[in-house]
Amino acid sequence: xxxxxxxxxxxxxxxxxxxxxxxxxxxxxxxxxxxxxxxxxxxxxxxxxxxxxxxxxxxxxxxxxxxxxxxxxxxxxxxxxxxxxxxxxxxxxxxxxxxxxxxxxxxxxxxxxxxxxxxxxxxxxx
Numbered sequence: 001x002x003x004x005x006x007x008x009x010x011x012x013x014x015x016x017x018x019x020x021x022x023x024x025x026x027x028x029x030x031x032x033x034x035x036x037x038x039x040x041x042x043x044x045x046x047x048x049x050x051x052x053x054x055x056x057x058x059x060x061x062x063x064x065x066x067x068x069x070x071x072x073x074x075x076x077x078x079x080x081x082x083x084x085x086x087x088x089x090x091x092x093x094x095x096x097x098x099x100x101x102x103x104x105x106x107x108x109x110x111x112x113x114x115x116x117x118x119x120x121x122x123x124x125x126x
Contacts, residue, residue, distance in 0.1 A: 033070045
């Protein structure tokens, strides 16, 4: 009876490991990137709308397995980036591009307009 229980446990463990190590393809990575923007990118969250995928790049040819880059576009109702606490928030419709890098479905980099690091919520170069 113990051998059957141990064998069952081994099977369950192998299945769990296989599930966690499953490949994360373009479609799932794209879904995760979009969900991340909608939940975490402060420039988008404050007043963004019209989030649309503009381009996707598979980085596996560059030696990075399950790595993707997604370029999304959206429009904010106010100028500026992030939470806009700095006062740069004129009421003007502003188009943005956000470039999101994923590795195995996890967002590793997200930059709006090449200027604002959404992941760390700070301006680049500062």
